[in-house]
Amino acid sequence: MERNNLYPIFLKCRTLDILIVGGGYVAEEKLYFLTKSSPDARVTLVAPFFREDTRRLAGEFGAKLIESEYHPGYLQDQHLVIATTDNPKVNEKIFADCRQRHILVNVADNPPLCDFYMGGIVTKGHVKIAISTNGKSPTTAKRLRQFFEAVLPDDISRMVEYLNAYRKTLAGDFEAKVNEMNEVTQKLVAQKTEI
Incomplete structure (x- = not known):
C-alpha cells in the first residue's frame, strides 16, 4: 500500500x-x-x-x-x-x-x-492542523478540514495557553518536563472522553 x-x-x-x-x-x-x-x-x-x-x-x-x-x-x-x-x-x-x-x-x-x-489547514487559535492527501485529492483534504473544524472545541486555544503557562512552572531537565506534560495532557484527554 x-x-x-x-x-x-x-x-x-x-x-x-x-x-x-x-x-x-x-x-x-x-x-x-x-x-x-x-x-x-x-x-x-x-x-x-x-x-x-x-x-x-x-x-x-x-x-x-x-x-x-x-x-x-x-x-x-x-x-x-x-x-x-x-x-x-x-x-x-x-x-x-x-x-x-x-x-x-x-x-x-x-x-x-x-x-x-x-494542503487543507484547520486553525483554532493557537492550534493549527495541516492536511495532505499527497497531491492526490484536494477534495478529500477539504472534507477533512471541514470535519476537524467542526469537532475541535472552540476553547482548545485556551487549553494550549494554560498548558504553556503550567509548563513554565515545571522544574527539572527537558525529559522530566516532557514526562510531566505527557501525564497532564493524558489526564485532560481522558476527562474529555468521559464527558
Whole structure:
C-alpha cells in the first residue's frame, strides 16, 4: 500500500519572501489560502494582468503587484515560489529556474513539478492542523478540514495557553518536563472522553 512520505512543516511566512507568478483565479486562490493562514505573509505577485478580485485581495494583505511577464530576475531573494499561470511552458520554466537556484516551488495542479503542496489547514487559535492527501485529492483534504473544524472545541486555544503557562512552572531537565506534560495532557484527554 502506498503512503504519504511528505514531511509537514509550519513556515513563518512573515520572515520569508514569497512569489506568486500569475494574476488569475488560481493565483487569487493561492493568495487567499496563504493569507488566510498567514495574514502577515510577505507576498509579491507577478503577471501581465491581474483580475480585479486578485488586486483587491492583494491590497487587503499588502501584497505587492508587478505587472510584467515572468522572467528569472523576479526570483532574486525569493524563498518560495508558486507558479499559477495558464501557460504550461512558462510554469515549466519557472520550475526549472527555481530548481537551478535552490528555491522551493509549487506549480499549481502539476504535482510532479512541486517541492511542496498547499494542503487543507484547520486553525483554532493557537492550534493549527495541516492536511495532505499527497497531491492526490484536494477534495478529500477539504472534507477533512471541514470535519476537524467542526469537532475541535472552540476553547482548545485556551487549553494550549494554560498548558504553556503550567509548563513554565515545571522544574527539572527537558525529559522530566516532557514526562510531566505527557501525564497532564493524558489526564485532560481522558476527562474529555468521559464527558
